[in-house]
Structure formats: structure tokens, C-alpha cells
Amino acid sequence: MTPNPLAKMRRLAAALHDLRTSHGYNHAELSRKSGISASVISRIENPVNDLRRANLLSVRRLLDALEVPRNSQEWAAIESYTEDASAARWWDAAPYSRMGDGQRISALIEAGAASVWDYAGLLLPGVVQTAAYARHRILAVAGDNPAADPEPIVAGRLERQRRVVTEGSTEYTLVLEEQAIRRHPVPAPVMREQLEHLLSLIGDGVSIRVVPVDAHLDDGFAPRAPFAHVSYPDPLDPPIVGVDNAAVRVSLVTDPVEVTAYAQLHLRLLRAALSDADSAALIREVSSSLATTI
Template identity: 70%
Template sequence: MTPNPLARTRRLGAALLALRTQRGYSHAELGRKAGISASVISRTENPLGDPGRKPGLLSVRLLLDALDVPRGSREWTAIESLAEDAASSRWWDAAAYTRMGDGQRTYALVEAGASTIREYAGLLLPGIVQTAAYARHRVLAVTGDAPVTDPEPIVRGRLERQRQTVGGGLAQYQLVLEEQAIRRRPVPAEVMLEQLRHLLALMEGDGVSVRIVPVDAQPGDGFAPRAPHAHVTYPDMDDPPIVVVDNVTKALLITDPVEVSGYAQLHQRLREAALSDADSAVYIRQAAAELAATI
């Protein structure tokens, strides 16, 4: 499986920061020695300021030379390998996905190469499980100073994210949904019916778990998340897990280990408060039947 580029970018930044600190260089001093700007060094060491930015391989090699890391050494090879993984081509680099949106691009970046995606959603189904029709209606429903007039690039992005993860069985996917996400109709009835049936089909795939939290569930104090989010881990244990939170205007990345661990614990408590996988499937199937009877 292709390594997650953001995880490798973070590890690259941490390695270069540690070397610069050990050598006692400031950004400016190292920049002068390497022949690159201090701002490039800062951005490379702190990639979350612009998580989609790819590190420059030449810049990384110049930094390693300036930091007196012997070429061909184990340390050089390891850091160069991180840089190559971080700079690798990504499916969303293709022309078909250039207009899928910055927020969705961040989600795709976090999801790439994941081993587990533990997601929570409240009123709306998350983009990674949406049908084309559901996604199209939701995109067009967005209002603001610059409403979307052509939803298709965003829809294509959501469908490809699904194919790359949930639909392809490449990641263990655990979704916890509030009951309202199934019962509420944010799209026309026939679109919602198709979406519920699609969700049931996904639940039959390997590694996919969907659980419904009823409105009368009693999970205890503090177990109600404030926003949709996803806790993501990777096959390489050295690639740190990350949480991406949907805060409406953009995707917020949480990387602090304590906070990330807290989200993992929250997800487990929500799963325990929810209906079982089997009972959740029965619930969704019943909701679909009731909806079909109204069409």
C-alpha cells in the first residue's frame, strides 16, 4: 500500500527540525549555508500550515548536505525516502480532481493509505459514503458569497475517495451515525432512498462497520461530539495517527497525541452506545422501507 504522504511529510519535518536543532542553526543560518530561503525551511519543518504542499526533493537534499549528513548514510537514505514518499504523485493531482475543493482535498490527503478510518457524523452522511445524487444535492445546497454552480468536480472527488477506501476495502472503516442522519431528509425522498440502500450495500463489504446512535441512547456525559470528524491511522506504526474535523469552513487537522487519543476513546464509547452492526442494518433497512412507501 502506498504510504500516506501527509504522515511522511510530518516525519520529514520532524527529522529536519531535530537535525537543525542539534546542529544549533537558526532558519536564517541554515538557509544561507544551504542556499535556500528560511521560509522554505520553516514550511518543510512545519508542514501542517499548508498540508497539501509537497516538499521539494532538491531542497531536502541541499538541507541534508548543509546539515553535514553523509550522502549514502542510513540517516540520509531514511530522510530522502521520507521526502520521496511525501512528494509522490497522488490521485487528486489528476486534472479531473483539480476543482474538488480544498477541504475535500485535505480529507483525501488524510485518508490516503489509511489502515483504519473511524468516522462520526451527525445530521448528514459523510462524503466518503455518499452516492453521486446525494453528494450533488448537498453541494448545490451550500450557500454563501460564492455558491457552487458546477457540483461535478466535487462529486467526482467524493466518489473517488469512496473507491480508494471504503469501496475498495483498502481500509477498515467504522462509521458512527446519529439517528437523525438516517431519518432526516436533506435531499429529495428518492435520492435519500437510493442513499440508504447504498449504505446498506457498503455495510456488506469487508471491513465496513456502520452503527446508529438512537436519540434516546445513554452514552454518559461528554460523549456527544460537537462536530463531524474522522480518526485515521496508518499501517506503518511510525506514521502518526491524525484527526480531521469538519468545522464547516474548512477541515481542521488535530495532531497532538493526547487529543488524537481522546478522539479514539470517544469513538469507542460512541460505538458502545450505538446499536450493533446487525441492529443498525435492520434499522436502516426499516427506514428505507418506510421511505419507499411514501414515494
């Protein structure tokens, strides 16, 4: 499986930060010693705030300045993190160049994931949407903007779906509020096609569970926004959470305590949800009811 670029960026950041602080350097001092600007050093050490790729030559100069032996395991490990973090990314290819910054962040955290635990409240997450559902939602958000072109965004969502849900080796678990399947944010025929699509995705590492409106939630705590808890095959690559804030691009949560809290929240939602079989039956029932309105 391809390593996750952001996970390796975070491993690189931690390694360089530890080396710098162990030498007692601040950013300005390491900049003078290495010839790499303090802003670049800060960016490498804070990859979640700046998702640009690290430059291998810059990292090598920093390692030399930090007196890491070139033939050491430490040098090899940090160089490997940098190479993995800087590898080509499918979303940079021409067909996906205009799929949106928020979606680009989602693709970044999903890449090479071992598991994605998704939660959605009122709308279905992009990674399971049909082209028609996605297109309607994108145009609804665009409003009267005549320049709005949904197709690059649709293409990005479908490619993410292929890689994460239908053809990849990622374990995908989606917890949906009942409102997400009963509400009609798109025309009835499109919604029915979408619900049938959800049913077709279930199985082979894909679980879709519905939380009934009257479900009891442990501790009474409910999520405020859709989120995805993502973990990776390498146990040393820390999990991360992407929170879908409507007003801004996807926010990344990296603090281990907060990430664990989101994982526990997802498990509480799972306990409140219907079983896989009962969830599928409810989705099928709602889909069938839409047939009479078409």
C-alpha cells in the same frame, strides 16, 4: 499499499527539526548555511500548516548543510520520506482538479490508511454518499450561485469512496447519529437510494453503526462536529484527525494527546451505538418507510 504523503511529510518535518535543533541553528542560520530560504525551511517543518510538497533537491541541500553523510541510513531514510511525500496524488489529476480544498485535505489524510474511524451527526460523510445525495447537498450549499458546478466535487467523493470504502484495504468504521438517517436533507427518493447504498457498503471491512437518539453516552460528552480518526499501516506514521468545521476547510489535529482523545471518543460512541446487525435493521426500516412517501 501506497504510503500516506502527509504521514511522510510529518516524518520528514520531525527529522529535519531534530537535526536543525541538535546543531543549534534557527531557521535564519540554517538558511544562510544551506542557501534554502527560511520560509521554505519553516514550511517543511510545519507540513500541517502548509500542505505543499517538499522539494527533494532542497531537502538534500539541507541535509548537506546539516552534515548528514550521503551514504548513511539517516540520509536514505529522510530522502525516502521526501520521495513518498512528493509522489503523484490522484486528486491532482484533471478530473479532480476542482473537487475543493476541503475534500483535497480529506483525500490526503485518507490515502493509504489502515483504518478510518468516521463520525457524522446530521449529514452523511462525503466518503459514503451517492452521487445524487452529494449533488443535492452541494447545490443546497451553493444556493443561487448560477456558476456552481457540483460534478467535480461529486467525482472526488465517489473516487474517495472507491479507494477507501469499496475497493481499498482500509478498515472503515462509521458511527452515525440516528438523525443522519431519519432527517431528509435531500428529496425522499434520493434519501431512500442513499440509505440502500449504506446497506450495500456494510461488510468486508466496512462497519456502519447508528447511535440512537436516546442513547447514553459515557461521561455525557458528545462530539461538536463530524470527524475522522485516521491511522496508517506503518506504526511509526502517527495517526491524525480531520475535523469537519462547516465554516472553514477540514481542520487537522496532530497533537498526540488530542488525537488519542478523539480515538477514545469514537470508542465511547461505538459503545453507545447499536450493533452492526441492529443498525442495518434500523437503516432498512427507515428506508422502507420512505417508500410510502415516494
